[in-house]
Amino acid sequence: MIQFDKVTKTFGARTAVNKVSFTVEQPQMVGVIGRSGAGKSTLLRMINRLTPATSGRIIFKGEDILALKGATKRRWQRDCAMVFQQFNLVPRLDVVTNVMLGRLNGHGTLKSLFNIFSKDDVAAALSALDRLGIAQEATKRAEELSGGQQQRVAIARALMQDPHMILADEPIASLDPMNAKIVMDSLREIHERDNKIVLCNLHTLDTARTYCDRVIGMRDGLIVFDGPPSELSTDVAREIYGADESFNEAATSTSIEGNGQTNPAGVMAPAAAVSG
Amino acid sequence: MAVAALEQEIMSLRKRRQLYSLIGVLLVIGVVVSGYSKSNSMNSGGFFQGLSQFFDYPSEIVVEAWQSGPAFFGIMAGFLPAMLETLNIAAVATLIGGALAVVLAMASSRNVDSWGPLIPVTRRLMDITRAFPELIIALFLIFILGSSPVPAMIAVALHTAGALGKLFSEVNENIDRKPIEGLSACGANWLQRIRYGVMPQVAPNYLSYFLLRLEINVRASAILGFVGAGGIGQELRRTIGWGQGAGDETAAIFVLLFITIMIIDQVSSYLRGKLVGSDRAH
Numbered sequence: 001m002i003q004f005d006k007v008t009k010t011f012g013a014r015t016a017v018n019k020v021s022f023t024v025e026q027p028q029m030v031g032v033i034g035r036s037g038a039g040k041s042t043l044l045r046m047i048n049r050l051t052p053a054t055s056g057r058i059i060f061k062g063e064d065i066l067a068l069k070g071a072t073k074r075r076w077q078r079d080c081a082m083v084f085q086q087f088n089l090v091p092r093l094d095v096v097t098n099v100m101l102g103r104l105n106g107h108g109t110l111k112s113l114f115n116i117f118s119k120d121d122v123a124a125a126l127s128a129l130d131r132l133g134i135a136q137e138a139t140k141r142a143e144e145l146s147g148g149q150q151q152r153v154a155i156a157r158a159l160m161q162d163p164h165m166i167l168a169d170e171p172i173a174s175l176d177p178m179n180a181k182i183v184m185d186s187l188r189e190i191h192e193r194d195n196k197i198v199l200c201n202l203h204t205l206d207t208a209r210t211y212c213d214r215v216i217g218m219r220d221g222l223i224v225f226d227g228p229p230s231e232l233s234t235d236v237a238r239e240i241y242g243a244d245e246s247f248n249e250a251a252t253s254t255s256i257e258g259n260g261q262t263n264p265a266g267v268m269a270p271a272a273a274v275s276g
Numbered sequence: 277m278a279v280a281a282l283e284q285e286i287m288s289l290r291k292r293r294q295l296y297s298l299i300g301v302l303l304v305i306g307v308v309v310s311g312y313s314k315s316n317s318m319n320s321g322g323f324f325q326g327l328s329q330f331f332d333y334p335s336e337i338v339v340e341a342w343q344s345g346p347a348f349f350g351i352m353a354g355f356l357p358a359m360l361e362t363l364n365i366a367a368v369a370t371l372i373g374g375a376l377a378v379v380l381a382m383a384s385s386r387n388v389d390s391w392g393p394l395i396p397v398t399r400r401l402m403d404i405t406r407a408f409p410e411l412i413i414a415l416f417l418i419f420i421l422g423s424s425p426v427p428a429m430i431a432v433a434l435h436t437a438g439a440l441g442k443l444f445s446e447v448n449e450n451i452d453r454k455p456i457e458g459l460s461a462c463g464a465n466w467l468q469r470i471r472y473g474v475m476p477q478v479a480p481n482y483l484s485y486f487l488l489r490l491e492i493n494v495r496a497s498a499i500l501g502f503v504g505a506g507g508i509g510q511e512l513r514r515t516i517g518w519g520q521g522a523g524d525e526t527a528a529i530f531v532l533l534f535i536t537i538m539i540i541d542q543v544s545s546y547l548r549g550k551l552v553g554s555d556r557a558h
Contacts (some may be wrong), residue, residue: 048461050457075463089458101462105464106434
């Protein structure tokens with residue numbers, strides 16, 4: 001479905017993403033892990049074209065999306081929805097408008113400038129919000145919501161775009177464990193029910209293990225691991241993070257039920273992970 | 277060892293800062309002292325002699341106004357049309373100038389993804405319109421277009437576009453980029469990003485500056501009457517030029533101007549307080 005071919009990004013002398021090549025054949029939930037600065041965010045932002053790539057190709061349906069320009073580029077941006085660590089909503093607008101903004105690309109400029117959205121848009125926005133369990137907040141301003149609620153609004157906006165895939169750049173890094181679970185459950189549910197690719201940068205190994213069908217480990221811009229979560233042993237994790245023997249992931253685990261590796265029973269994902 | 281070296285460096289840095297502060301203070305004192313002696317030597321009559329005559333004209337006006345009694349309010353009402361004309365000049369000029377300022381601001385801030393090559397051009401354009409006071413532009417335009425409120429309005433609008441554009445673009449530079457990025461990621465084009473990512477963030481501040489500018493422009497429009505732009509300023513110039521005998525009219529204009537400006541100031545500061553407080557930006 002989507003194929004990465006030697007995708008590279010350099011910032012001056014530093015290479016953030018170094019000739020990354022991999023292919024996602026069918027709708028999968030892919031987790032990208034690695035320490036800060038490994039190039040995870042840059043990789044995701046290059047797919048959505050928020051950051052221009054230096055070289056390489058990303059092929060989707062036979063088209064190199066890194067070569068798209070102007071209106072076709074914006075159309076692609078709509079097709080691969082992005083969810084951010086800091087939510088990136090418009091704080092002063094109400095929740096339902098924020099969600100409808102996901103459809104801006106489909107609307108004429110003049111009409112959209114006057115804040116004209118159709119009845120269908122409102123209905124679609126409300127059903128997206130309802131799916132994430134926050135329809136009752138629709139008329140509040142986005143800035144009045146808690147972090148977890150804001151992230152759910154951001155996911156509703158992504159759904160509103162009706163995308164081929166969802167890119168999530170550390171979606172739970174600023175959330176508490178309970179909200180993190182709700183957000184990850186929603187992303188997993190979108191992947192399973194709508195059969196969409198979900199590419200997700202993660203900071204916590206237990207999250208990657210419980211929710212993802214496939215884990216890609218990055219280190220210094222290179223892919224150093226690519227496989228199912230079952231192969232993600234502590235040794236492999238040490239390799240990805242460049243850590244020594246003292247590395248103990250349980251120390252920073254955000255799972256409520258202790259180490260997710262030993263006790264994943266509370267989350268819905270493991271069964272799905274096998275079938276996916 | 278390293279700590280000792282660092283300590284020395286910090287101490288010398290502090291000494292240098294103290295030296296700079298001292299030089300700064302001495303400079304300010306020097307400028308004040310030299311400025312005072314210069315202006316005192318250029319004064320024709322000396323400051324204290326002039327002071328005794330300072331209140332002669334104002335007291336004359338007050339006496340004449342007092343003598344006219346209740347008719348004073350009639351005189352004031354008579355100047356209302358002129359006052360309205362001045363307010364009109366100010367309002368139209370602020371609206372047109374403000375609209376231009378929004379366009380200029382959106383084209384001159386890197387933070388809102390303005391087109392790069394255009395940024396220095398629009399910035400210089402704003403500098404130029406701001407550099408000339410309304411009075412100079414108005415004198416120039418009145419010479420070309422003749423005495424009427426239109427050149428005054430254009431003059432005030434031009435200056436407003438530059439002044440507000442500068443303030444607006446500074447507001448733009450301070451906004452949060454995250455909503456803009458979020459909209460980019462949805463495939464929104466530039467105008468849509470401005471409308472939904474930028475405007476909701478800047479609207480309260482824009483309106484606040486806009487109202488502030490309206491206050492300033494009412495005063496500016498009043499002054500422009502002096503060079504023949506009509507309105508209350510022209511009336512004031514006539515009555516002051518008349519000298520003795522028109523003191524009651526001068527007083528009436530002053531009071532009218534004072535009351536009007538005070539009302540506008542109060543209303544706009546109330547509105548600005550509400551804007552920055554809690555509103556829904558739609």
